[in-house]
Amino acid sequence: MINILILPGDGIGPEITKQVIKIIKSCIFLGLKCKLIYNYIGGISIEKFNIPISDKLLKICNYVDTIFLGCVGGYKWKNCYLKPEEGLLDIRKKLNFFLNIRPIKCPYKNIDFLILRELIGGIYFSKPKGLSKQIINSIPTWYSYNTEVYNEQEIIRIARIGFNLAKTRKQKLCSIDKSNVLDTSKLWRKVVTYIHKFYNEVKLSHLYIDFATIELIKKYNNFDIIITSNLFGDILSDHCSLLTGSLGTLPSISINNKSLSLFEPAHGSAPDIAGLNIANPIGSLLSIVLMLEFVFNCIKLSNKLYYSIYKVLSYGFCTIDMKNIIKNSKIISTNEFGDLVNHFLLLND
Known part of the structure; x- marks a missing residue:
């Protein structure tokens, strides 16, 4: 039962x-x-x-x-x-x-790929964060702050699951980050690239988040398994509702x-x-x-x-x-x- x-x-x-x-x-x-x-x-x-x-x-x-x-x-x-x-x-x-899997699937449009989102790290959970006041140019001013933190173990477990899933599908994995700007993304790309050495049969690609939002809509058939951070995964998976026609059509599983x-x-x-x-x-x-x-x-x-x-x-x-x-x-x-x-x-x- x-x-x-x-x-x-x-x-x-x-x-x-x-x-x-x-x-x-x-x-x-x-x-x-x-x-x-x-x-x-x-x-x-x-x-x-x-x-x-x-x-x-x-x-x-x-x-x-x-x-x-x-x-x-x-x-x-x-x-x-x-x-x-x-x-x-x-x-x-x-x-x-720690992991959310969102299938982007639409049989009458021949769309079928998976977005794997890291779910309990990154900017949604990292500290310090808060809302406070300080004096700027003699003027009391509200300011807020959020921090993004990732460690290599958090990235490794997402990468391994992604590569293992890729082996059972089309043997393609795309990792999405912002490593040209963010230090967390630099670590993300470095770790994913290292883990790829143990999965040589899988083709690995990297995309910056801004370019990925365009490519996912224009060339969705080029994708199969996508791994990304908490914030980027949240944005991308909702963005892909444009492919299926409605955000109301997308399921997900967290494990x-x-x-x-x-x-x-x-x-x-x-x-x-x-x-x-x-x-x-x-x-x-x-x-x-x-x-x-x-x-x-x-x-x-x-x-x-x-x-x-x-x-x-x-x-x-x-x-x-x-x-x-x-x-x-x-x-x-x-x-x-x-x-x-x-x-x-x-x-x-």
């Missing part, structure tokens, strides 16, 4: 998570052995417990096999001294989710060194459309495709869910964010999209 922790979160999180639960329950009907456990993170956790992530939730995470997380944040906590996003950063850091995994869509909480039943659930549903494959080892069921999602799109059904991407599109709600995917999933082959 595999225990799945469900964290709907904020904004459109509960709406897309509802579709995930619908699909998982159908998978249970089809023979999947699992149990669903529910809890809170982000803004909803602040409302219930006055903290974005509770100690109780962190303890629960030690006893589950995998986690699905919707999204966190929203306008209602804009002026709150506690930020919902702190819950997301804490669950990554405290549970050591730690104890075989715990966290699955979540790439998009944010989209508070402007929360509660309207128009959010795109594809990123969430594709995250369950990944969960079925990598946690449950149910390749057949994973493939069936994957093709059920794209069968719905092939008939022209989509949420409103994809209306200019899908030919002769028929706009449907979040719930209707989930129902159609569920219908195809339950059909006999």
